[in-house]
Amino acid sequence: MSVASNVTEKAFVDRRTRDWEELDALTRKAHATRLRKLSSHEVARLPPLYRNVCADLAASQVARYSAPLVDYLRGLTASAHTLLYAPAGLSVRSTPQGMWRALRRGWFVSFPRAVRARWRSMTLAAGLFFIPLAIGAWLTLRDPAFAFRVTPEAMLRQLTEAYTHGFDAGRGAGESVMMAGFYINNNVGIALRCFALGVFGGLGSAFYLVQNGITIGATLGYVTSQGAGMNILTFIVGHSSLELGAIVLAGGSGLSLGWSVVSPGDRTRLASLQKRAREIIVIVFGAAAMLLMAAGIEGFWSASSAPRTVKFAVGTVLFVLVALYVTLAGRRSDDNGEGAR
């Protein structure tokens, strides 16, 4: 097996080994700490070294040098490649200003646009949530015992007890913090699960939406049937637009994710799923942000001793804001609708 004029492996290694060792040392350092910690000189050295080692790898493959050498160069190029080809957008490498800009753009432009682009899924999700909610409330108002089928009786009685007292006493600061923490853990968790289980053809999301709808409807119906309807309405009016809206958006994202597998169009099912997931994750982030706000309102405001009229006014304003935001935000932006990639 004669190879066209090429140096021997030994001569090749002797000649090139300095570059390899330099790149090796740099990549190890960068992987161990972070790229940011490298000096500007070291960063500037990376691309030329990487290109040279790529060329060496190609040359050693063509010259059919021994497997350990080729493996070594492969490992070297692979780890440098991981370092050099970072994703665009939010990453540790971007500046605080860049991250702030991406965050603002995500919230005011990409998120509402993505919601509107998936309006069918979102409408379906709203239906799957609010229709069971209405049915649950109606059934419970007709026969309060229905609520016990979907929610533990003890919990319902305790809840009713709490709402009967009204909010004149307000809520202590400590309890507010505790409840806000509880809402974050519980509600954001539900929303993320509701989205994730959409991967099974949307069935998981549909199940969660319907289940939550019925439970919430039955709870509202039961508390109302026990005569504390006005109180619970006063309680939920502040945060419900954000909280229920976010659950619907998360569920709708899950439905959309599932539908991308069921009906992939021109793509393979996997490619369709991956593309949709990338487009839709911003809605999940947005829904999580909405739930964080809702948790703050629910923890610190909804049970406060503020007058009922003020609470209703604030609730209405928030509802209008959420509706305007979802329908109008990000329509007039100079960039195209691709969102922060």
Add this chain to the structure above:
Amino acid sequence: MDADVAVESPEHIVFRYRIAGPARRCVAHVIDWFVYSTALAVLVLVMIFAMAGARGQGVSGFVAEASGGLLLVAVFATQWLYFVAWEATLGRSPGKMVVGLRVVTTEGRPIGLKAAALRNFLRAADALPTAYIAGVICMAMTSRFQRLGDLVAATMVVVPEHAAKAAALDLVPPAYPHELATLPEDISLDEDERAAIELFLRRRRGLGPARANELAAMIAGPIGERIGFRHPDPARLLALVYDRAVNAGRTDAPASLRSFSLPPPPPMQQAR
């Protein structure tokens, strides 16, 4: 249970990544579980101290309730944000760091926030019905051992390999004149023969001389016969043939063609 996957870079260089199997990833996950459980335990300890410190100062109720709220937030963070934060920034969680794993996209690039969020939010689906059974089934069905989260985010977990640099094979000692006299000018070895001889030459030092000769004899006979070259020491025969086949025609002269001025050869050791 590990496999390779080829990835082509923009430079048209093909990398092979070793894909991490379920076993390694399970170990990494257990380590991560220990890490965040320990963090939670430390937080609880701090809170207990805070409550003890606040006792009898009129704020004990507030401290207890606020601690409960913070603890719930911390539980949420460990469940949903721990992996996302680590993987979006460093490409690996502490558990993966210990085991030596890295999450990359199926194109071999580092993952960003979106991919990290997708693959870790989808844990809720992978963990169904319990103990990641859905995820393991999914891994068994995909060539890159991807769980559902990996499929959705187009990521894979690899074992970054830093192969140690191996010295180039050299003919030691260089060929003696009497060996050169009969060694053919042009020797051609096929891929398998070449790989086998190369592996043998690299491993020779670790083998006993008797075993080395026994192994070398298995292939030295047929090859020597084919190219018409005889040598009393089969291992030496392979080394000579390999050097000539691989290095003949290279621009700097292979050792078997190098001018030679050493003391006369020692008496050839008889292997048998």
